[in-house]
Amino acid sequence: MxxxxxxxxxxxxxxxxxxxxxxxxxxxxxxxxxxxxxxxxxxxxxxxxxxxxxxxxxxxxxxxxxxxxxxxxxxxxxxxxxxxxxxKGQLFGKIKISVVSTGKYVMPYFLADFLKMHPGVELEMDVTNKNKVVKSLQNNEVDFALVSILPEKMKVEKIDLMQNKLFLVGNMEEDFTKKKKIEAILENRPLLFRESGSGTRQTMERFIVQQDLKINKRMELTSNEAVKQAILAGLGYSIMPLIGIRREIQNKDLQIIPLKGLPIKTNWSLIWVKGKNHNPAALAYLDYLKKEKEAIIHSKFSWYEMM
Missing domain, CATH: 1.10.10.10 (Winged helix-like DNA-binding domain superfamily/Winged helix DNA-binding domain)
Structure with missing residues (x-):
């Protein structure tokens, strides 16, 4: 054979x-x-x-x-x-990371140079919803998880990478140069939600409760991309992470709608189970992030920090 x-x-x-x-x-x-x-x-x-x-x-x-x-x-x-x-004295091993779906716009930029520096390190990255991310962490299936909301009732350690900013977003069919109340904005179109278990949805629902808003029309979609396409088509509005709509904002396909209380700000955090014994590759990656994260933000996300 x-x-x-x-x-x-x-x-x-x-x-x-x-x-x-x-x-x-x-x-x-x-x-x-x-x-x-x-x-x-x-x-x-x-x-x-x-x-x-x-x-x-x-x-x-x-x-x-x-x-x-x-x-x-x-x-x-x-x-x-x-x-x-x-x-030969080179770093080797595998790093496993579970990433919430919107985090796919963030995590690669904090990995690219490290992996170029250490070709013997393999990466396994799973992009999924928050519930599955937390479950993979609980089951010790991954080294790290990237989240925008820390899991409850779970002891973790973390390193904050950068801010997560969420704005109310619509397409370009209406003029929002004059501020309107969200109830008036949502009179004719629904508010679009992510699926249950999504970190973005949790953040939206917390904002709605804090602002004592009454949402009469709502629609649920199962991915950030689906929400974005629905907004582009004029199906409704949504509170979305800025990180995932850069191109559409720059191309003037979508617009940020001014609204009191927004943007909502959380942190993109790389987390791991408290007390986890990391392999050498994972330890080296943590050390790299602590030294280089500010330079990465300045180099790759300067547009984001200005908004």
Whole structure:
């Protein structure tokens, strides 16, 4: 048999995702390239590794055993790579971070230079909603989590990265140069909310209670991008993090609506379970952030600090 490490990686990723399409996305390869390598790998075995029923791919019992073996082989290869880097005095290891959905506009900028400096460090970053972020932290599945609201009833340590600013946002169909009360603004269009469990939604609901507002019309959407597109289409207004609408504000597709009590200001915080024993890569990353976060903010987010 002449299968390659690349074929093992591709096969394992297909098994993990139960999909060639999803595997190709995670591997940053085209779907045909993954399909060809999967076929070449299969051709080396007389027993089927997968079977397709309808349009869905299923892994055979034999395929599952091969996948387990492939995972062990790839782990051993990683160990060899890490030992080589350690021998050369380079930092190595994996950092796992869970990020709330809007945090995807923040976290990469605080990671990029660190990963360039330390090519032996691998990154695993999951972007999801706040509930799942907190759960992954509770289950010790990640090293860090990026949140804008600290979890309740959980002992964590943190480093604040930058401010999170939330404004009332609408499209360009109306003139808001003269301040209006939010009740008047929402007479004809609803207020758009994120799904239950979203940090942005929690912040919005807290603001509504503090301001004693009565919201008669509301609409719920399941992502920041969906809310943004709904506002652009004229479906309503929403209180949104400024960090996710830079392009639309600069292009004058969206506008910030002046409103008493806004912007709401929280902090983007990188948090971890109190007392967690970090691996060397994670410890080095924390040290890097403490030294470099102000320079990163000045370099990458000067536009944001001025608003």
């Amino acid at each position: 002449n299968y390659t490490l690349n074929q093992l990686r591709i096969f394992l990723k297909v098994v993990q995702n139960q999909s060639v399409t999803k595997a190709s996305e995670e591997l940053h390869l085209t779907q045909p390239a993954v399909s060809i390598q999967l076929k070449n790998f299969q051709d080396q075995f007389e027993i089927p590794l997968t079977e397709v029923v309808g349009r869905k791919i299923y892994v055979t019992d034999f395929g599952k055993e091969i996948a387990e073996a492939a995972e062990q082989i790839l782990q051993q290869v990683s160990t060899i790579d890490y030992k080589t880097l350690a021998y």
